[in-house]
Structures are given as C-alpha cells and as structure tokens.
Amino acid sequence: MMRPGPGYRVGQAIVDWAERLNLRYAAVGNPPVHDNATFPWVAEIEREWELIRAELDRVLIRKEELPGFHEIVSEVRSISTDRDWKSFVFCGYGSSSEDAIRACPETWRILQKIPGLKAAMFSIFEPGKHLQPHRGPYNGVLRLHLGLKVPAERDKVAIRVADRVCHWEEGKVLIFDDAYEHEAWNHSGETRVVLFVDFVKPTRFPASAVNWMLLNLAPFTPFVREGYKAQKRWEKLFFAGEGS
Structure with missing residues (x-):
C-alpha cells in the first residue's frame, strides 16, 4: 500500500483536531442518537411529510434509472458497490x-426549514440491502432520516448506531451522529426510502468557527468535486428532454 503523502497527513491532523473541538464544545451533547425535542424545527418537517412522499412516489416511477449511491459518492465504495442503494440528490456540500x-x-x-442544511437526497434501500459497519468521515454534521416508505416488517428493517438499534417510521424523523459506527439493513421484501439529510452540528465557539471553515472548504476537496461531476453526468441523462 502507498503511504499517504504529507498533504494528506496534515489535512487529517486538522480534521482530527476539529473533531476533538466538536466533541468538547458540542451545544447539544454527543449522543449517538438525538432526542428530536432538541431540535424544535423537526415537528415542522414531520407535519408536511406527506407532501415529500407524494413527490417521492413520482420519482420512484423511474427508480431503475436512478444511480447507485457509490456512482455519485466514490467514498462509499468501501461499503457498497451495487445499485441496491440508490439516490436522488437535491444538494451536497x-x-x-x-x-x-x-x-x-x-x-x-x-428542506429550507433545516438550519445548516449541507446535503439532502432520497436514499433508497432495495430488498436485501445491508450496509456493513462504518462511520462518517467527520463529526461536524449530524444526519437526519425522515421515513418516507418503510416496509411493514419492522423487525427486518433497521439501523444500528453505536449500541442502539433504531427503526424507521413513516412520517417520523431520526437524528443521529454518523461519526459513530453504524450499519443499516433492509431484510424485508419491499423497498425502504428515507429523506437523508446532513446538517451542521450545533457547537459553541471556537469549535463553531473551525467547523464553519472546514465545511465551507469541503466543496474544494477532490472528493466533493468528483461527486459533483458524477452527479451532473447523471442528471444530464436522467432529465434529458424534460421541459422541452
């Protein structure tokens, strides 16, 4: 294996330092799974979930044309290389x-009701999909899942975050810290879909300033730029001819 270059090592050292700051100065604590009452705006998202579900249903008519998530975000290829995890992306860093x-x-x-919105998409798990244990690359964001299409076989569809197993519910929000080890599975015979969102983790100064800087530098990293280009290539094919 090639040893990471000095640039990578310096960058990783900065990220590690920022993660320690985010843990120390977290304004909402550092639980693996958050209480929705911590975020008053969650109730507004849940109140209008059926409008999102109606738009999702129209997207799912062309589900087989949607890209595998690994085709948009190359970093997930370590945990998923098939098209059983599909995505429909609205925004990303x-x-x-x-x-x-x-x-x-x-x-x-x-989505505009979510403070610090950084990324959003429909995340589609086909029957049998299982994401193996992994963690996110940086703890400066929290992840939100809004259940939109959840199979009835509750015991077969879940996500584990650290030592806590959670089940999605249609119309209900789940907020967790993806910097903890987590895995997700759909062992049912139906498709599972959530609205998948990353938003800025609330922190106090100085972590808030450092986190703001790193998240605003993210669009210039090779990882994010590659994803942007892949997304644009897919959009050109999927939306070709619409509106003409």
Whole structure:
C-alpha cells in the first residue's frame, strides 16, 4: 500500500483536531442518537411529510434509472458497490441540482426549514440491502432520516448506531451522529426510502468557527468535486428532454 503523502497527513491532523473541538464544545451533547425535542424545527418537517412522499412516489416511477449511491459518492465504495442503494440528490456540500429541485419543489421548500442544511437526497434501500459497519468521515454534521416508505416488517428493517438499534417510521424523523459506527439493513421484501439529510452540528465557539471553515472548504476537496461531476453526468441523462 502507498503511504499517504504529507498533504494528506496534515489535512487529517486538522480534521482530527476539529473533531476533538466538536466533541468538547458540542451545544447539544454527543449522543449517538438525538432526542428530536432538541431540535424544535423537526415537528415542522414531520407535519408536511406527506407532501415529500407524494413527490417521492413520482420519482420512484423511474427508480431503475436512478444511480447507485457509490456512482455519485466514490467514498462509499468501501461499503457498497451495487445499485441496491440508490439516490436522488437535491444538494451536497456546496452544490445543488436545479433539475431535482424543479421535480420536487415541495421537498426543497421543506428542506429550507433545516438550519445548516449541507446535503439532502432520497436514499433508497432495495430488498436485501445491508450496509456493513462504518462511520462518517467527520463529526461536524449530524444526519437526519425522515421515513418516507418503510416496509411493514419492522423487525427486518433497521439501523444500528453505536449500541442502539433504531427503526424507521413513516412520517417520523431520526437524528443521529454518523461519526459513530453504524450499519443499516433492509431484510424485508419491499423497498425502504428515507429523506437523508446532513446538517451542521450545533457547537459553541471556537469549535463553531473551525467547523464553519472546514465545511465551507469541503466543496474544494477532490472528493466533493468528483461527486459533483458524477452527479451532473447523471442528471444530464436522467432529465434529458424534460421541459422541452
């Protein structure tokens, strides 16, 4: 294996330092799974979930044309290399899809209620999909899942975050810290879909300033730029001819 270069090592050292700050100065604590009452705006998201579900249903008519998540975000290839985890992306760390927003305007309007929104997509797990244990690359964000299409076989569809197993519910929000080890599975015979969101983790100064800087530098990293290009290539094919 090639040893990481000095640039990578310096960058990772900065991220490690920022993660320690985020843990120390967290404004909402550092639990693996958060209480929704911590975030008052969650109730507004849940109140309008059926509008999002209606737009999702239209997207799912062309489900087989959607890309595997690993085709958009290369980093997930270590845990998923098939098309049983599909995505429909609205925005991601500095970029947004005008076509996806146009196709799902109510979803986009509702997403604006989330403070510090950084990324959002429909995340689609086909029957039998199992993501092996992994953790996110940086603890400066929290992850939100809004259950949109959840199989009835509750015991076969779940996500484990640290030592806690959670089950999605349609119309209900789940907020967790993806910097903890987690895995997810759909062992049912139906498709599971959530609205998948990353938003800025609330922190106090100085962590808030460092986190703001790193998250605003993210669009310039090779990882995010590669994902942006892959997303644009897919959009060109999927939305070709629409509106003409």
